[in-house]
Amino acid sequence: MSQVVPLHRGWLLAIKERNDKDAFGAVYRVYWEELYNHALRRVRNEQQAEDLVQELFIQLWEQRERLDTMMNLPAYLYGMLKYKIIDFFNSNKVKSQLLDLWATDLHHYVQQNPDELEAYYALERLLDRELDSMPLNMKQAILLKWDKLSIRDIAVQLGLSEQTVKNNISVGSKRLQHALLVNNSDAYSTLAVLATQSLTLLLAY
Incomplete structure (x- = not known):
């Protein structure tokens, strides 16, 4: 040295x-x-x-x-x-690219580990239940964000302010991640980690 x-x-x-x-x-x-x-x-x-x-x-x-x-x-x-x-x-273009990458990783992981297929479906059901328990505007904001709409476009479509949309997505994102970490039987499995990463990236703005 x-x-x-x-x-x-x-x-x-x-x-x-x-x-x-x-x-x-x-x-x-x-x-x-x-x-x-x-x-x-x-x-x-x-x-x-x-x-x-x-x-x-x-x-x-x-x-x-x-x-x-x-x-x-x-x-x-x-x-x-x-x-x-x-x-x-932080680049919006990159977020979209990485989201596709994580989704591909998740798909490949399940393909290569067929014994995890039931766990994958369980995660889907878990997220569906959490979405259904949210206020309507929060659920709609998250689903529209999943469709890769901008905050401005979501605000126009829902008739809300952009800040309200951001707040709904932020709170909803935390609820989904909490559901994965707390209610999942193995929150630290590869499948759960990949799903959490995908959610985090998808709902970032």
Whole structure:
């Protein structure tokens, strides 16, 4: 570690003070693969993971004049990547893509584990019961959100304010997740976890 830190500082000094592309290339070669693998585990798409890491290094170069040469470089790079992944997940387009991905995962899991089919149907019945117990506006807001309507479109269709729609979806989402976690016989099964993740993603806005 005593050798690594001075090496990092040397790279950072060269990048900051001399616009040294060789030093920047060294940082890129050392950290690109592990940052890419970290991003891939989160976003589960090779091209998206590669794009995120490329954006990170472009930003690092563009902001080189403001670099702290005494900083912990790996921690800084992972911190940058963390916020890029958060922005990625906050993208409405990505939410739709990931929802399809989780739904596919759920389908494949049941196909590969036919003994879980009854548990899958039990989860469906559990969610149906919880939906039926909700106030009508809350149930309708959630079902329309499942159809990928925007908050504005749902508000127009139900004759409610956008804030009321958001409140109904937020409360309804928590009720559904609570039902999965509390009323399911095995709340930590792979099936229940996949279902909870799908719900969380679907009802985010």
